[in-house]
Amino acid sequence: MNNMIKWISILLISTSLGFTQGVGEVAVVPDDTTNSLGIAQEVGEIAAVPDDTTKDPGLKAGDLAPSWALMYAPGKFEFLKNWTVERDKKLRKFMSQPDRYPVVLSFFATWCVPCMKELPHLENVYQKYKDQPVKFFLVDITEATRNNKGFEDSPKAGPFLAEKGITIPILFDTRGVAKERYGAKTLPRLFVIDKFQIIREARQGFHEDEDLEGELSTLIDELLAEEE
Numbered sequence: 001m002n003n004m005i006k007w008i009s010i011l012l013i014s015t016s017l018g019f020t021q022g023v024g025e026v027a028v029v030p031d032d033t034t035n036s037l038g039i040a041q042e043v044g045e046i047a048a049v050p051d052d053t054t055k056d057p058g059l060k061a062g063d064l065a066p067s068w069a070l071m072y073a074p075g076k077f078e079f080l081k082n083w084t085v086e087r088d089k090k091l092r093k094f095m096s097q098p099d100r101y102p103v104v105l106s107f108f109a110t111w112c113v114p115c116m117k118e119l120p121h122l123e124n125v126y127q128k129y130k131d132q133p134v135k136f137f138l139v140d141i142t143e144a145t146r147n148n149k150g151f152e153d154s155p156k157a158g159p160f161l162a163e164k165g166i167t168i169p170i171l172f173d174t175r176g177v178a179k180e181r182y183g184a185k186t187l188p189r190l191f192v193i194d195k196f197q198i199i200r201e202a203r204q205g206f207h208e209d210e211d212l213e214g215e216l217s218t219l220i221d222e223l224l225a226e227e228e
Helices: 002-017 113-129 157-163 177-182 212-225
Strands: 025-027 045-048 069-073 076-079 103-108 135-140 170-172 189-193 199-204
Touching: 045 113, 069 170, 103 113, 103 177, 113 135, 113 212, 135 157, 157 170, 189 212, 199 212
Parallel strands: 103 135, 135 170
Antiparallel strands: 025 045, 069 076, 103 189, 189 199
């Protein structure tokens, strides 16, 4: 009975707020959570990956960010540990790239409507910091979900985002390994990782009424100022 009431409430909220529900999209308002800046927030507008039976590890601020190696071009891979590792360890290429970087990581798919609302804001923050020692990556799970019913004709991420003016580097999680490690069962899923591989911010959903750009900028400034 409680679940029925919950979903009726969600439907009413979605209708009253005017959300257009596309494939995989649903509006939810769960219990409040608190982000790393101490601001109470709710999960906003999200798109759920259908038929995803993987377990969400529930990553949160203070947790160690799972490692990944993701393709950015045919035969070419980016590694999280090129930029950030635990405090007592060395970066993957410490001889040629000895500097630690904070990392901003967002999971998305081209079929995800809330992702398309979030991306322009992330692009603005990226443009602000692209010449500073912080890395931005978009993790595309479009191919990992292409076999799901209704997603077969989803546009490919590269050309699709280029048309929208999004220039943040894209990493392709074609097998959904990073998606599973980070619990990206709903999109968008955003993580900010510090220079020591610690998650400092974990967000899910798009929040229309929040100052995403301002809050991210404040956190990035804080991470850049931290000594190694």
